[in-house]
Amino acid sequence: MQVPAPFEYERATSVDQAIGLLERLGSSARLVAGGHSLLPMMKLRLANFEYLIDINPLHAELGYIKIQTDEVRIGALTRHRELLESDDLAGAFPIFRDAERVIADPVVRNRGTLGGSLCQADPSEDLSAVCTTLDASCVIRGPRGERVVSMEEFHVGPYETAVGDDEILIEVRLPRRPGHGSAYEKVERRAGDWAVVSSGAAVWLADGKIVDARVGLAAVGPNTTGIPEISDTLRGNTPSEELFEQAGAIAARSCDPNTDQRGSADYKRHLADELTRRTLRKAVERARS
Amino acid sequence: MTTVHEPKLSQFDDNDQKPVGFGRMLRKEDPRFLRGRGRYTDDVQLPGMLHLAILRSPFAHARIVSVDTSAAEASPGVRLVVTGAMLAEKGLAWMPTLSNDVQAVLATDKVRFQGQEVAFVVADDRYAARDALELIDVEYDVLEPVVDVRRALAPDAPLIRDDLTDKADNHCFDWETGDEAATEAVFAAADVVVVEDIVYPRVHPAPMETCGAVADFDAIDGKLRLWSTTQAPHAHRTLYAIVAGLPEHKIQVIAPDIGGGFGNKVPIYPGYVCAIVGSILTGKPVKWMEDRSENLISTGFARDYIMRGEIAATRDGKILAIRTNVLADHGAFNGTAAPVKYPAGFFGVFTGSYDIEAAYCKMTAVYTNKAPGGVAYACSFRITEAVYLVERIVDCLAHELDMDPAELRLKNFIQPEQFPYETKTGWVYDSGNYEPTMRLAMDMAGYADLRKEQAEKRARGELMGIGIAFFTEAVGAGPRKDMDILGLGMADGCELRVHPTGKAVVRLSVQTQGQGHETTFAQIIAEEIGIPPADIEVVHGDTDQTPFGLGTYGSRSTPVSGAAAALVARKVRDKAQLIASAMLEVSVADLDWVKGAFQVKGDPGKSVTIQDIAMRAHGAGDLPDGMEGGLEAQICYNPSNLTYPHGAYICVVDIDPGTAQVKVRRFIAVDDCGTRINPMIIEGQVHGGLTDGVGMALMEMIAFDEDGNCLGASLMDYLIPTALEVPDWETGFTVTPSPHHPIGAKGVGESATVGSPPAIVNAVVDALKPFGVRHADMPLTPSRVWDAMRGQATPPI
Numbered sequence A: 001m002q003v004p005a006p007f008e009y010e011r012a013t014s015v016d017q018a019i020g021l022l023e024r025l026g027s028s029a030r031l032v033a034g035g036h037s038l039l040p041m042m043k044l045r046l047a048n049f050e051y052l053i054d055i056n057p058l059h060a061e062l063g064y065i066k067i068q069t070d071e072v073r074i075g076a077l078t079r080h081r082e083l084l085e086s087d088d089l090a091g092a093f094p095i096f097r098d099a100e101r102v103i104a105d106p107v108v109r110n111r112g113t114l115g116g117s118l119c120q121a122d123p124s125e126d127l128s129a130v131c132t133t134l135d136a137s138c139v140i141r142g143p144r145g146e147r148v149v150s151m152e153e154f155h156v157g158p159y160e161t162a163v164g165d166d167e168i169l170i171e172v173r174l175p176r177r178p179g180h181g182s183a184y185e186k187v188e189r190r191a192g193d194w195a196v197v198s199s200g201a202a203v204w205l206a207d208g209k210i211v212d213a214r215v216g217l218a219a220v221g222p223n224t225t226g227i228p229e230i231s232d233t234l235r236g237n238t239p240s241e242e243l244f245e246q247a248g249a250i251a252a253r254s255c256d257p258n259t260d261q262r263g264s265a266d267y268k269r270h271l272a273d274e275l276t277r278r279t280l281r282k283a284v285e286r287a288r289s
Numbered sequence B: 001m002t003t004v005h006e007p008k009l010s011q012f013d014d015n016d017q018k019p020v021g022f023g024r025m026l027r028k029e030d031p032r033f034l035r036g037r038g039r040y041t042d043d044v045q046l047p048g049m050l051h052l053a054i055l056r057s058p059f060a061h062a063r064i065v066s067v068d069t070s071a072a073e074a075s076p077g078v079r080l081v082v083t084g085a086m087l088a089e090k091g092l093a094w095m096p097t098l099s100n101d102v103q104a105v106l107a108t109d110k111v112r113f114q115g116q117e118v119a120f121v122v123a124d125d126r127y128a129a130r131d132a133l134e135l136i137d138v139e140y141d142v143l144e145p146v147v148d149v150r151r152a153l154a155p156d157a158p159l160i161r162d163d164l165t166d167k168a169d170n171h172c173f174d175w176e177t178g179d180e181a182a183t184e185a186v187f188a189a190a191d192v193v194v195v196e197d198i199v200y201p202r203v204h205p206a207p208m209e210t211c212g213a214v215a216d217f218d219a220i221d222g223k224l225r226l227w228s229t230t231q232a233p234h235a236h237r238t239l240y241a242i243v244a245g246l247p248e249h250k251i252q253v254i255a256p257d258i259g260g261g262f263g264n265k266v267p268i269y270p271g272y273v274c275a276i277v278g279s280i281l282t283g284k285p286v287k288w289m290e291d292r293s294e295n296l297i298s299t300g301f302a303r304d305y306i307m308r309g310e311i312a313a314t315r316d317g318k319i320l321a322i323r324t325n326v327l328a329d330h331g332a333f334n335g336t337a338a339p340v341k342y343p344a345g346f347f348g349v350f351t352g353s354y355d356i357e358a359a360y361c362k363m364t365a366v367y368t369n370k371a372p373g374g375v376a377y378a379c380s381f382r383i384t385e386a387v388y389l390v391e392r393i394v395d396c397l398a399h400e401l402d403m404d405p406a407e408l409r410l411k412n413f414i415q416p417e418q419f420p421y422e423t424k425t426g427w428v429y430d431s432g433n434y435e436p437t438m439r440l441a442m443d444m445a446g447y448a449d450l451r452k453e454q455a456e457k458r459a460r461g462e463l464m465g466i467g468i469a470f471f472t473e474a475v476g477a478g479p480r481k482d483m484d485i486l487g488l489g490m491a492d493g494c495e496l497r498v499h500p501t502g503k504a505v506v507r508l509s510v511q512t513q514g515q516g517h518e519t520t521f522a523q524i525i526a527e528e529i530g531i532p533p534a535d536i537e538v539v540h541g542d543t544d545q546t547p548f549g550l551g552t553y554g555s556r557s558t559p560v561s562g563a564a565a566a567l568v569a570r571k572v573r574d575k576a577q578l579i580a581s582a583m584l585e586v587s588v589a590d591l592d593w594v595k596g597a598f599q600v601k602g603d604p605g606k607s608v609t610i611q612d613i614a615m616r617a618h619g620a621g622d623l624p625d626g627m628e629g630g631l632e633a634q635i636c637y638n639p640s641n642l643t644y645p646h647g648a649y650i651c652v653v654d655i656d657p658g659t660a661q662v663k664v665r666r667f668i669a670v671d672d673c674g675t676r677i678n679p680m681i682i683e684g685q686v687h688g689g690l691t692d693g694v695g696m697a698l699m700e701m702i703a704f705d706e707d708g709n710c711l712g713a714s715l716m717d718y719l720i721p722t723a724l725e726v727p728d729w730e731t732g733f734t735v736t737p738s739p740h741h742p743i744g745a746k747g748v749g750e751s752a753t754v755g756s757p758p759a760i761v762n763a764v765v766d767a768l769k770p771f772g773v774r775h776a777d778m779p780l781t782p783s784r785v786w787d788a789m790r791g792q793a794t795p796p797i
């Protein structure tokens, strides 16, 4: 059994109380949501925090999926499992169910949360790619009130986000537009493993033409923000294999993967290309049907 | 004689009428495990027990300059901090390995692999012990590590084992087998010669339960009780007596329930010795349980063989000779558990199931700055490597000859009338009948249809592969004259006692780690003396309770201890027959044995059951003249030869041409392990081994970076397969009994681990044939398959 270093533990009673604690304790404290990223690091003693503030008691307040006509709002404590099982969410954004099917395993999905995933900001993390693909914005609350940032601003770098030491991610907002289709694909070495590479694609069609399109990649380097060149290339065009190929080629050259145990950089680039084409194809198919 | 069995659905039903003897029945141990009532080493709680944690080296190779333990000693709850220097004062800093090498218990001079034991802390609880490790200040002088095994013998390679006085390089041992000159002559004259470099990467057994021990030394009576995760309690006891200088009768080694061994729990690890030292020094029971990372980085690995395979054949596909040159990475200390005269284990069976003219192997083993190994991993003592080599190189030959790999194998099998068959490397295969096994597998697979489907798919650009492996294993070590571990002969004791009411207890020298011994051995006794398995208690794993024997590994339990159990039961039956003759007042010759009772010939109405006899043996009634009371016997079985199970495996894979992901679609496994005691348990062993094979073939490898850091230190980094990576296994069987085993049984514990990796790799390579691929090394991860598709396959190390 791997045992973490000593820490103190407190259960949050409200968002504001948790913010108060964070404000007082500073960087020696951490929020724990599902704990599936934080606790393994603490057990391996890669991370030692003096205080853990458990926000799970706030699930009633921060665990929700609200489908509105213009946007979908998801609370930061919404669990992977809730994201996977929500038919309404799958209806609005099919990419979520695609992704959740291949994130971790049921044990992790039962506890792990959307907020924890985004705040962990692991470059291989899947939900950041999904949120990037859907052009999400993040609602962050702190002692000075609430602010809303785009995914580009939210993601500062690997394991680094715009959320300050005394702030909490509250909600993720996903704009809804007509003619939507989206999809997610992941290559993993084994079920439950982190991605070798994943790709998400979203398109918005009108009159058979692409009004807008976005692609988000995971595990191909620190830059998980959308690839504007792909959007520019696709916008205004009629979907076609040639177009997807162009997008795939851009994806391959826009990413910056490492060679590691999961695969060579060349292979990962190839996957960025292949999976971008596959997800765009499926997204368009879904937008049409 | 071989019987071929078509699998039937009913084969999968549990038999509610529990067989009195062989047959399908649920395991006696299952209720305990299914209800969470197993009792593992970590469940042992003793009054006043302390906890031990080990500080390990962060470096692969470094000189220890100084160790400062003062802060750790002052840490709350800490009772004891011990360093290598302190052990050295007691003469305990080094211990013998199972291969006549030595290994540091705690490093004194240098650390030689990342994760090596440097110091330990004993504290009131696990947390305090672990926290104190961080307070031990070790100053290291980092040295250049030897990581690339191919460079271990380079003249400028750093010397790892400067502790050995006669060592000037990293050479561990050389070994050869077969006839070099005769083999060369056959190769020189052959029509076709195929050469392929084949790597079996380092893998880890990764049992779910990590290694650990609870040591309890009683200073008053001088007795040491040690609960530990061991596959060989008796051998360990003797070794502790030698290492620690404790008298053997004052050591009790208890292997409680064990959560998987796979060879990982054969060696004695420094942690066990630390726990013993900790208990002696504190006067309290001390528990040490390693964590997952410690298990993966420091305990016995498996494989790590770099093999050059060569095969010579005629143009029409008659295999003439096989030759191989092997570079073996043994890590920092040679901790291989193999019989002493077999430093390369049973790798000599690399000639496989084929009747060939000549064979030769030359092996060089070297030290590197990696964890020491490793009987490990359903090892069959290196048969896994041997079978992989021959089954891969035969496929390379098929590729070269453009011949169907099934046909090539069928053409070269040793024929049934040739058994017992002595191979060109001196192994005497006891029995075998290969063609029916192969044909059954092909029928179950629908081989011809699969090839047709493959041709159609290829025409459409789809990648489908069919892989075949046919293996012969050598399992069940001894005999003792040829095989010993540190001088302890590989023979097994067994005791059987029938109680007055006809219930019985059998005491085994081998220990189960999940193989179902409590059921299988009860069934063996039941078959021989007719007492139902439920009425037979199987005692194992405790050296104070069981007779001496060498333990469970290399599939040896059924071949050796299984034979002992059958023979001890026959001894009891012989005595029972004498008692029966007195009870029925007829001569011994006039009695028939009908399972469970002796009957007067020609008068079935006159009979006595084994239970009646047991009561008489203990009762007040007369016994035959000169006979002692009681109904019990004891035996030590020394096998005359190994047993040689065989099997035919066929694997079907599909590969996504875009992502290079391999999907194992079907797997057909036909095993012949001779007499089948409990078919359900056999299937369980086969299922587990096949799953293991998928892991090795497709994802598992303990890799190192160039500084010697282990890259497989967690189960996120070292992948083992899940149910989602494996198909529904299709199993079948043939039965060719072992002629020298009392019940004709052979081992089966490792068959599937041995046979499945080549079948899967052969299938992947077959799928990649359109790209001209003849070989690609494991692990066949998507990235590595993609490399192979582009003609850029590289060895994994």
Ligand SMILES: Cc1cc2nc3c(=O)[nH]c(=O)nc-3n(C[C@H](O)[C@H](O)[C@H](O)COP(=O)(O)OP(=O)(O)OC[C@H]3O[C@@H](n4cnc5c(N)ncnc54)[C@H](O)[C@@H]3O)c2cc1C
Residues within 6 Å of the ligand: A030, A031, A032, A033, A034, A035, A036, A037, A038, A039, A040, A076, A077, A102, A103, A104, A105, A108, A111, A112, A113, A114, A115, A116, A117, A118, A119, A120, A124, A125, A126, A127, A163, A167, A168, A169, A170, A192, A193, A194, A195
């Ligand atoms: C075996 C395993 C396999 C996995 N496989 C995958 C996979 O394939 N793909 C994938 O994407 N993920 C995977 N994960 C990660 C999983 O999705 C995690 O649950 C997720 O990354 C983190 O969510 P959490 O709620 O558990 O966060 P926690 O571990 O509780 O927290 C993570 C970090 O976020 C901070 N945090 C959490 N919530 C908030 C908040 N509301 N505001 C501010 N900060 C916050 C915490 O302080 C901490 O620093 C895997 C995890 C495991 C254990």
